[in-house]
Amino acid sequence: MPYKMTKAKNKSFHVLVTGGAGFIGSHLCEALLSRNYRVWCVDNLYLGREEFIEHLKSNPRFDFRNLDLLDKPKLESLFGEVGFDAVFHLAANSDIQRGVKDHSIDLNLNFLTTVNVLEAMRSAGVKTIIFPSSSAVFGETDDVLTEDYGPMKPVSFYGASKLAAEAYISVFVGNYGFNARVIRFPNVIGERCTHGVVHDFIKRLKNDSSRLAVLGNGKQTKPYLYVGDLVVAILLVFDRASDPLEVYHVGNEDRTSVAEIVKIVLEEMNLTGIPVEYTGGSGGWAGDVPRFQYDIGKIKSLGFKQSYSSTESVRIAVRRILETPWL
């Protein structure tokens, strides 16, 4: 990692990673363990899977707890048991489409879990929270999104629940001396991903490699970031952000179209030449924001540099997914 570590290096630095058995959470746990932190991974295995952290369980500095953050007594008991130095609150429903069908999913798993975590932290005197948010807080706009951009008009329950959580975090910073780092994630891809277009294409082709059906016309473009680069960004913000409440946008500045993703997946699976059937239309679903563009100048000024462009991220993600056993 190219940046200087400024936080405590000693073995007794205790961090809680909620959603630690999830796609991004499990990668973050690895990175925190590589710093010799004491890592407590909490997950209710809603999207996370125990097999994602199986390789970490032999590490004496790693503990896994199957715990639902909506269970306040159990959560408070954990905070009573361990004196955490920081909380990486990654637990969430990250699958926007799931939340379209049942509004209570994002309300409970993204917003009310966050309120519970904040209250447990306050009771226990834990002051540092790292919180993943999303471009979905802004809704639909063609503007370049700085961290301070307004208005915020989400169109998905996912985005609304993340905005609600950001609002509550702001209050804990303003009133209880919290330090919060809100990191608005881009589309993140890599091994152990549990949903999304790359995941879906590979899964479908593993089931039936004779053809690929694709929603839309293939022209939808989004910026993708490889999960390894995201973890570097999270730790960079954790190390270097200084104000009590800091928001960072993380992402790639280029974009990749669905058609390009199809091409990369077929190439990496040695399936070029099979018929690809586009259903036509924009391919979006309710709550989807077809395009967004982050201004990432702020995190760059901390020293962030992606290892992979958006299209390179797609290729490395596809390779890593195919090399690993989880899909």
Add this chain to the structure above:
Amino acid sequence: MPYKMTKAKNKSFHVLVTGGAGFIGSHLCEALLSRNYRVWCVDNLYLGREEFIEHLKSNPRFDFRNLDLLDKPKLESLFGEVGFDAVFHLAANSDIQRGVKDHSIDLNLNFLTTVNVLEAMRSAGVKTIIFPSSSAVFGETDDVLTEDYGPMKPVSFYGASKLAAEAYISVFVGNYGFNARVIRFPNVIGERCTHGVVHDFIKRLKNDSSRLAVLGNGKQTKPYLYVGDLVVAILLVFDRASDPLEVYHVGNEDRTSVAEIVKIVLEEMNLTGIPVEYTGGSGGWAGDVPRFQYDIGKIKSLGFKQSYSSTESVRIAVRRILETPWL
């Protein structure tokens, strides 16, 4: 009222006013009845008082229901019973200081009630909601606040709960064809107010007219708006806003200091000359935003014009409070 009414004028236009027995809600019910609307007033009497609507109960176009919006079955039953044309969702904990002591108050009464109302509306096919929000969604800033201002960093649970509610409203507009008018209120004063500095001074002086103790140094300044002007603004937005999701800031452009309020209250109560004891300091409390400044150009462009400046609003409010029996 100076503007043209464009909505249905017929007697069968059914409106729901949640929080209709509250300070602002009761004034709004009066105005809606004067339009010959059929008004359903719902209140759990948390801050509202039945005596605030006693004078409306003889009106055959008025109905009062003591109903808690957190009681989803009862709420849905009401929506099944009455085919509402529009919902003025004023129910809330409007007392920011109350929410400082118990975080669940604003979460439940401002945010979760709104989610319930939105879901009941969607189930019943009701599409128009008028929602009061607040400058508290922005937190502390010296900038002039346009409707699209960012960032939004609330410092009170009241502000956070209103921002969370705004976020959910945005999703219902984006996905279910709702029309929403979010009106960010200023400090509103007038007869039937249930808290706030004008209320507190008069109440204290009614108990003990020999002296007045005042928190702070008297220099804190805020813009105040008389409740009658606010109701005009609400109906103006209701009549004239046209886009599916419209946000308006309403307020006065001048401000009034605490010392000026003290002077006006003492003058109107014929108590000039009694000792006024300032405790010193800024006088703020946790979650209080000492000053804010709305840009109100947008509502002005609809034709809004205040009848009273901020300082005139204070005087008319004090007079009306003293003329009426509720404090």
